[in-house]
Amino acid sequence: MGFSAEWLALREPADIAARHAGLLARAVAVAGNDPVILDLGCGTGSTLRTLAPHLPGNARWHLVDNDPELLTRAATEAPGRAQTHALDLRDLDALPLDGVTLVTASALLDLMPAPWIAALAERLAGAGLPFYAALSYDGVMEWDPALPGDAAITQAFNSHQRGDKGLGAALGPDAAATAPAILRKAGFTVHDGSSPWRIGPDSAPLHAALVEGIAGAAAEAGAVDAANWGRMRIAAAPATGCLIGHLDLLALPPT
Template identity: 70%
Template sequence: MGFSAQWLALREPADQKARDPALLTRAVAAAGPAPVILDLGCGTGSTVRALAPHLPETARWHLVDNDPLLLDQASAEAPGRVQVHELDLAQLDALPLEGVTLVTASALLDLMPAAWIEDLAAILAAAGLPFYAALSYDGIMSWEPALPKDHDVTRAFNDHQRSDKGLGPALGPDAGTVAATIFRAAGFNVQQAISPWRIAAEAVPLHRALVEGIADAAGQAGQPMAAEWGRARAGMASESRCLIGHLDLLALPPRTA
């Protein structure tokens, strides 16, 4: 389970625009006046870049990933205020929670199984920590102009998203709603908001990389027309628009709800 720095850089502008601003503001408030933020699956530091403009300059970060090359890039985001941790996210009991005031994740929950989210919710409930998870894919795709195979490819892609990413069958497009249920059951006050990507015709590199990835995953899931669909969509990238649905989640423990 992992993504290249090139793909993360391509998607970041769409991610930053998509985040629900009201929920981001509430997450910042939940971090408190002296924020210490633990970011799970940090990649190159996208969450730091999204939240830092809204936080005091003294905010400190613990960044967790299993890719040392991505961690090297992320460590430069807030020199002197970032500590990186090369950890497998299966090792939730090894998370550096001491002193942390907010736990975050971006584009992560849809890669995880329900059991992992249940374990995380239990750990954060015991620690009394809020959790802000942005940009969980929700299974919605729409394209302008439409093609006859759009629905079939989306269905196959969603099936692929539910496959095992290393920790068990992933929740894929069900992650946002299932995570909300899990955190509520653990006693959290849960707030959600939609955060769709809206990719315009001028975002050609992102559009082409996106359809290439969708077509590849849909093909692996058994959709025989996926490659043909991907070539058609890539050829139309400079004239097309698309919406890719996501959900943001903020879970506040009882003492901060």
């Protein structure tokens, strides 16, 4: 499981614009006046860059990823205040929770299987830690104008997203409903809100990369017309808008 730095850079502006502002503000408040934040699957540091303007200047970070190059890049965003951890997320016992005030993740839960989320919920509940998880894909794809095949491609893509990303069968689009339910079962109070990408004709590079990725995944899932759909979608991009659904959540631990 991993993503290129180029793709992460392309999607970051859409991620930042999509985040649910109310949940972001509540997560920052929950982190406290002397925040120590553990970011799971940090990539190049998008969560750090997004939260930093809202946090006190003394905020410290524990950055977790399995890609040393991405970790090195992420750490430069908070020089002297970020500690990196090259960890396999299968090993939740290795997470450095001591002193942490908030655990975060972005675009991660839909890549994970339900048992992993349940194990994480148990670990965080035991430590009494809040969890702020943003941008979990919820299975919704809307294109304006619509083209023939949109629904079939969405169905195939969503099926692909439920495949094994390295830790077992991922929840994919089911994460938006399943993850909050798992956290509530573990005793958390969960607040959630919609955080859709809204991509217009002015975001041509992201639009093209998104369509290529969707078409490729749909083809792998058996959509025979995926390549042709992708070509039509890219050709129509200068006059097309799209909405890709996501969910943000803030889970407050049992008291």
